[in-house]
Amino acid sequence: xxxxxxxxxxxxxxxxxxxxxxxxxxxxxxxxxxxxxxxxxxxxxxxxxxxxxxxxxxxxxxxxxxxxxxxxxxxxxxxxxxxxxxxxxxxxxxxxxxxxxxxxxxxxxxxxxxxxxxxxxxxxxxxxxxxxxxxxxxxxxxxxxxxxxxxxxxxxxxxxxxxxxxxxxxxxxxxxxxxxxxxxxxxxxxxxxxxxxxxxxxxxxxxxxxxxxxxxxxxxxxxxxxxxxxxxxxxxxxxxxxxxxxxxxxxxxxxxxxxxxxxxxxxxxxxxxxxxxxxxxxxxxxxxxxxxxxxxxxxxxxxxxxxxxxxxxxxxxxxxxxxxxxxxxxxxxxxxxxxxx
Amino acid sequence: xxxxxxxxxxxxxxxxxxxxxxxxxxxxxxxxxxxxxxxxxxxxxxxxxxxxxxxxxxxxxxxxxxxxxxxxxxxxxxxxxxxxxxxxxxxxxxxxxxxxxxxxxxxxxxxxxxxxxxxxxxxxxxxxxxxxxxxxxxxxxxxxxxxxxxxxxxxxxxxxxxxxxxxxxxxxxxxxxxxxxxxxxxxxxxxxxxxxxxxxxxxxxxxxxxxxxxxxxxxxxxxxxxxxxxxxxxxxx
Numbered sequence: 001x002x003x004x005x006x007x008x009x010x011x012x013x014x015x016x017x018x019x020x021x022x023x024x025x026x027x028x029x030x031x032x033x034x035x036x037x038x039x040x041x042x043x044x045x046x047x048x049x050x051x052x053x054x055x056x057x058x059x060x061x062x063x064x065x066x067x068x069x070x071x072x073x074x075x076x077x078x079x080x081x082x083x084x085x086x087x088x089x090x091x092x093x094x095x096x097x098x099x100x101x102x103x104x105x106x107x108x109x110x111x112x113x114x115x116x117x118x119x120x121x122x123x124x125x126x127x128x129x130x131x132x133x134x135x136x137x138x139x140x141x142x143x144x145x146x147x148x149x150x151x152x153x154x155x156x157x158x159x160x161x162x163x164x165x166x167x168x169x170x171x172x173x174x175x176x177x178x179x180x181x182x183x184x185x186x187x188x189x190x191x192x193x194x195x196x197x198x199x200x201x202x203x204x205x206x207x208x209x210x211x212x213x214x215x216x217x218x219x220x221x222x223x224x225x226x227x228x229x230x231x232x233x234x235x236x237x238x239x240x241x242x243x244x245x246x247x248x249x250x251x252x253x254x255x256x257x258x259x260x261x262x263x264x265x266x267x268x269x270x271x272x273x274x275x276x277x278x279x280x281x282x283x284x285x286x287x288x289x290x291x292x293x294x295x296x297x298x299x300x301x302x303x304x305x306x307x308x309x310x311x312x313x314x315x316x317x318x319x320x321x322x323x324x325x326x327x328x329x330x331x332x333x334x335x336x337x338x339x340x341x
Numbered sequence: 342x343x344x345x346x347x348x349x350x351x352x353x354x355x356x357x358x359x360x361x362x363x364x365x366x367x368x369x370x371x372x373x374x375x376x377x378x379x380x381x382x383x384x385x386x387x388x389x390x391x392x393x394x395x396x397x398x399x400x401x402x403x404x405x406x407x408x409x410x411x412x413x414x415x416x417x418x419x420x421x422x423x424x425x426x427x428x429x430x431x432x433x434x435x436x437x438x439x440x441x442x443x444x445x446x447x448x449x450x451x452x453x454x455x456x457x458x459x460x461x462x463x464x465x466x467x468x469x470x471x472x473x474x475x476x477x478x479x480x481x482x483x484x485x486x487x488x489x490x491x492x493x494x495x496x497x498x499x500x501x502x503x504x505x506x507x508x509x510x511x512x513x514x515x516x517x518x519x520x521x522x523x524x525x526x527x528x529x530x531x532x533x534x535x536x537x538x539x540x541x542x543x544x545x546x547x548x549x550x551x552x553x554x555x556x557x558x559x560x561x562x563x564x565x566x567x568x569x570x571x572x573x574x575x576x577x578x
Contacts, residue, residue: 192446199443202432209392209430210444211418211494 013175017168026239029171031279032178033235038259038275039185039268040228046265047189048221049201051109054116055229055256057123058091060248062230063237064127065090067148071140075152075162084154084234091230092223099222103215120248127245147244151237165238174235178272181228185268188224197221229256251294255282258301264311274313343406345370345498345529346391351400353386353553360386362553363400368498368531373524375540376533377564378550379574384533385427387550388500392424393417405497423496427503427533429483431490433476437467440475440486444493461489464519481512488519498529505539517542549574 017025037055044050069083102115131144142148154165165173188194199207200214208214237243246252263274285293308315344367353361361383368374376384389395391402393414401410409417432440441461445454462468465485470478475486484504491499501520505513513536520543524530534540540547540561547564549556557567564570
């Protein structure tokens with residue numbers, strides 16, 4: 001049932017460009033771009049119990065890295081793909097360094113959130129003061145709060161007309177990557193590795209006393225989640241050919257927390273759906289003003305915390321399933337009368 | 342028989358307080374040893390030192406002949422130790438089956454894991470509640486579940502910290518039989534316990550701790566015959 005619905009939705013999304021205009025596809029791509037960071041946060045927070053408030057640091061680092069490398073190397077050959085790989089290696093390296101000091105240094109609970117939030121705010125502050133012409137790496141100008149722009153799209157040499165991933169082809173690429181990452185993470189959380197993550201979330205001391213190297217698992221999951229945040233950063237940069245320091249600011253850092261909490265942090269599917277829905281909602285509300293959308297996102301977080309701590313999607317799903325089971329368990333009038341007779 | 346566990350001059354200070362003050366302990370392979378003593382005698386601290394949750398202030402710990410004093414707790418577990426905590430340390434929000442599965446997957450794979458899972462559920466009488474959340478079990482059942490999780494690691498040495506705390510007399514007796522059966526299978530077991538009826542049921546050898554030191558050691562009859570032990574801990578026997 002689930003996999004039939006999943007296959008149908010993916011197939012419908014894949015053929016969607018044949019039925020809707022380019023603007024709708026560009027918008028849908030934008031919603032999907034954020035899913036990677038949200039899924040990574042769901043893995044780190046929902047499955048391993050580590051609340052990282054600064055996934056945007058990895059998002060921004062990857063986005064800026066793509067900008068610097070691709071602008072310098074150009075779009076010839078496979079250089080844009082090389083830039084993509086380098087852009088994912090950078091958040092990986094940062095996550096290994098930060099994660100090592102945090103987890104092997106005994107940083108736990110809310111302090112992980114404080115450390116990661118501090119890192120993203122430091123990055124934002126640093127990038128914001130790079131407006132001057134001296135802040136140039138090769139031919140790539142960082143450009144401070146005005147943001148970096150004009151990054152080339154992903155390109156594959158193909159005879160005389162190279163394959164350029166923009167518009168619909170970029171949508172298909174993001175969709176394919178999204179499906180692969182989602183399926184990969186599902187396999188991961190249902191594996192022995194996922195079992196250990198859940199054990200660490202529930203009781204790290206017990207997990208250690210079962211012989212698991214808790215700090216190593218925490219580091220590994222933090223790195224995976226951070227690379228996924230980086231993937232969102234690169235795809236976002238490719239989507240708009242643009243990245244600014246505000247993508248690492250406090251507001252940007254809070255939004256993934258809201259998406260993941262609203263959907264249900266312990267559920268990848270709920271996280272995926274909530275991210276797409278809430279980024280769409282933000283966009284619709286932003287028409288009336290950017291702050292208006294943020295107030296609504298804050299209100300949603302409050303509702304979730306107060307009334308559905310497991311996440312809105314998960315709570316609604318559990319209630320529906322409970323009712324369906326209760327209805328199935330109820331004897332039909334015919335059965336009841338025959339029993340009483 | 343060789344000592345599976347040996348501590349030499351083990352000390353642990355918390356500020357000016359000596360929680361463990363020079364413990365020399367040797368437990369032989371296959372032994373079932375009970376640790377008794379008044380509250381604050383240092384019994385749980387001694388377990389935490391053996392497991393590596395605390396670093397000793399002085400002294401050394403040997404396990405199967407290897408000096409394990411400086412190594413991390415999970416590596417000690419991997420070398421063949423296992424523990425049931427004083428307060429049940431199970432995964433309360435997970436089903437019984439998943440609790441055991443998490444423990445079993447370190448030593449078992451595939452069909453062997455499923456077989457061992459069924460055997461353990463049977464051992465602790467929780468086969469009918471395998472899908473129940475661990476939080477919904479009675480206190481006694483939670484204690485058994487944790488013992489089963491500890492046993493799932495196939496340890497050479499099992500540490501049980503007050504395994505019968507909060508149990509009814511029937512549950513306590515059943516736990517005693519379970520401990521004896523595990524010991525009969527060759528597992529070395531060290532038990533911290535206050536319930537002397539339980540100690541009498543299981544113990545072959547008893548160590549009395551007092552003020553962080555080994556006060557007396559020997560068979561239960563020898564221990565209860567020591568007037569000083571009766572005075573400091575047992576009261577009227």
